[in-house]
Amino acid sequence: MNPRERRAARHQPPNAEADADADPKPRRRKAPITVEQVVDTALDVIAMEGYEALTMRRLAGVLDTGPASLYAHVVNKADLDELLIGRLCAELVLPEPDPAAWREQIRGVCAQIRDQYLKYPGISRAALAMAPTNVETLRVSEGMLAILLSGGVAPQSAAWAIDALLLYVAAYCLEASIVRQRSAHDDAVWVVDRTELLRRFTALPAGTFPHTTRHAAELTAGEGHDRFDFTLTLMIGGLTPP
Amino acid sequence: MNPRERRAARHQPPNAEADADADPKPRRRKAPITVEQVVDTALDVIAMEGYEALTMRRLAGVLDTGPASLYAHVVNKADLDELLIGRLCAELVLPEPDPAAWREQIRGVCAQIRDQYLKYPGISRAALAMAPTNVETLRVSEGMLAILLSGGVAPQSAAWAIDALLLYVAAYCLEASIVRQRSAHDDAVWVVDRTELLRRFTALPAGTFPHTTRHAAELTAGEGHDRFDFTLTLMIGGLTPP
DNA sequence: TCTATTTACGAACGCTGTTCGTGTCAAGGT
DNA sequence: ACCTTGACACGAACAGCGTTCGTAAATAGA
Structure with missing residues (x-):
């Protein structure tokens, strides 16, 4: 199935018929990369190194292959993003x-x-x-x-x-x-931590920033969420x- | 003045002393690019073609020069972003x-x-x-x-x-x-306009998306802001x- | 067994931000 | 008037990005 068709099906799902997929085909060559595998490893990379580190090359490297191989399962990077968000939403x-x-x-x-x-x-x-x-x-x-x-x-x-x-x-x-x-x-x-931020706010010229200096504590407050x-x-x- | 110093001054402004700059030096060679000029043309590019189109090369091209010339006035692209937001905020x-x-x-x-x-x-x-x-x-x-x-x-x-x-x-x-x-x-x-979006929402399987199909009008409503x-x-x- | 179709992937293209080294000009001291 | 100094401009290059092309390999069907 074409990656493009896969993407289209995600946005315009077939109305009712449940196409039960047949028995999963036996593995082909050595490691027939599946879309789920791509999404899984992509999420791993993001969890470890952040979304900025998720490049097609990095992802292909973890699956040890070349970047071109990914495009058999994914339309482009935006499509991969969509799959990732889909996986995230599915777990809610x-x-x-x-x-x-x-x-x-x-x-x-x-x-x-x-x-x-x-x-x-x-x-x-x-x-x-x-x-x-x-x-x-x-x-x-x-x-x-x-x-x-x-x-x-x-x-x-x-x-x-x-x-x-x-x-x-x-x-x-x-x-x-x-x-x-x-x-x-x-x-x-x-990058500044909270105490440093508080220090900078209080050190501002009080003439032009009267409220910011006075309420620096409130502006920098907020533990956790x-x-x-x-x-x-x-x-x-x-x-x-x- | 070093671009790095300029940036530092933006985050930790001198407390009170107003350093009145002397008479602006007469133009030097041909067009001694200033930071204001860079920011102005950058905003022009964004207004015309969007933020995604603002690359260092594109910006340098409009100022007809090479990309390396920009780094005499700007630390890096993040610094340019900061200058742009600063200009925006200044106009409020x-x-x-x-x-x-x-x-x-x-x-x-x-x-x-x-x-x-x-x-x-x-x-x-x-x-x-x-x-x-x-x-x-x-x-x-x-x-x-x-x-x-x-x-x-x-x-x-x-x-x-x-x-x-x-x-x-x-x-x-x-x-x-x-x-x-x-x-x-x-x-x-x-990309879908509102009527198309409405059509898709109503065409969803009503079994799994009962509220979305029923209130598709409200979900897609909203003129302007x-x-x-x-x-x-x-x-x-x-x-x-x- | 032969062919057709799907999949894997090396190599390359054009793009990005950034840096190095050099060239070129204006000002300052002698 | 000459030379030094310092700041600026910029061509060329580097590493990395997403993406595409052409080809090789391996399975599936006849």
């Missing part, structure tokens, strides 16, 4: 909607997405670039939509809120991975069931 | 805080940032990658902080809200520019002055 568990706990459920799903993104640093960049018709991402938004609707949120608000939440989660993780990458790649001088939780509270709190 | 007008209209003022600033980002498609990607100690971005967050504090928002909420808002605006514009780029670059088959306005209302509405 979407709870059965509980009208009494819809806020916690939405928070939980967002936290799951966040943790998956952070597990594979930088991959959220690929998530931002993805077309909204991908089957796996549609499964996620379907699940979130079910939760919000069960909570009594108006359909229009629910649809837009899902968009906003997914966008924020991706951006949050992207920023986090950029900081991580900078601390690893750069001269390690240009405090900022993430705050923003989610802000957004979910604004959704009003009637 | 930050209103004098009005405690009675702080919500509208915050919305206005965010809309300004959004429009600047969209004017230079794809540049928000550079904004996401920027260190938080840049002077120009600090000016913006200082201005937003002043507005929120004047509205009576708690300092900690204000600080985190600014972070969330800036992150969302950047992600929103990044997504928009990605769609724009895909429609220009790709085969123009893979409706989704943007919705999210900002969500976030700003959650900020409670006592």
Whole structure:
């Protein structure tokens, strides 16, 4: 099956017929690379060295072959990104909607997405670039939509809120991975930890930055995912069931 | 002055002394490229062809010179990105805080940032990658902080809200520019307009995507910046002055 | 057994950011 | 007026990127 056909099937899935694949064909030559293998090793590389390190050559090197061999299973790198996000989304568990706990459920799903993104640093960049018709991402938004609707949120608000939440989660993780990458790649001088950041904020000219210097502590505060939780509270709190 | 020194000065500005530069030296050889010139033409290129088209070679070509010449004025491309974002932020007008209209003022600033980002498609990607100690971005967050504090928002909420808002605006514009780029670059088959998207959503198997098919209209709704306005209302509405 | 089709892959193309060494010009000291 | 100095401009090159082409090999079907 052509990689192009594989990709098309991901965006326009056959309506109902379940084509049960026959018995898996016996291995052919030496290591007939499969798409799953490519995706697996790509995720391994990202988990170890970050998304920036995932090049076609690096990936081919791990599978010890040449970069050209990958294009038998993948249309191009954007297609590979799509497969990676698809795998990520497939591993998310979407709870059965509980009208009494819809806020916690939405928070939980967002936290799951966040943790998956952070597990594979930088991959959220690929998530931002993805077309909204991908089957796996549609499964996620379907699940979130079910939760919000069960909570009594108006359909229009629910649809837009899902968009906003997914966008924020991706951006949050992207920023986090950029900081991580900078601390690893750069001269390690240009990256600043929280105390250094606090020092710089307080050292700013108080004439032009009065509030920044005064509230430097608040600006640099936030252990772990405090900022993430705050923003989610802000957004979910604004959704009003009637 | 070394480009590295220039960059350092942007992140740790001299506290007070105003070093008034002397009379500008008369032009030297033929066209002594200045940093402002580089930034100007870079923004021109981005406005015309998008951020993806801004390469060092392309930029040098417009200034008709070689790529090596740019490195006399700029440390590297990340440094150029920083200068571009700095220029963008410098053009934002930050209103004098009005405690009675702080919500509208915050919305206005965010809309300004959004429009600047969209004017230079794809540049928000550079904004996401920027260190938080840049002077120009600090000016913006200082201005937003002043507005929120004047509205009576708690300092900690204000600080985190600014972070969330800036992150969302950047992600929103990044997504928009990605769609724009895909429609220009790709085969123009893979990109779908709203009616086509609606058709695909309704054509999904209703068994596995019941809510998506039922509310396909809401999921694909949103003229102009409706989704943007919705999210900002969500976030700003959650900020409670006592 | 012979052929057709699929798969693997070395080599190359055009592109990117960046650096080295050299050339060229203006200013400063003698 | 000459020479030195320092800063700038820039051609050429390097390593790496995604991607394509042509070819070789190995299985599947007749």
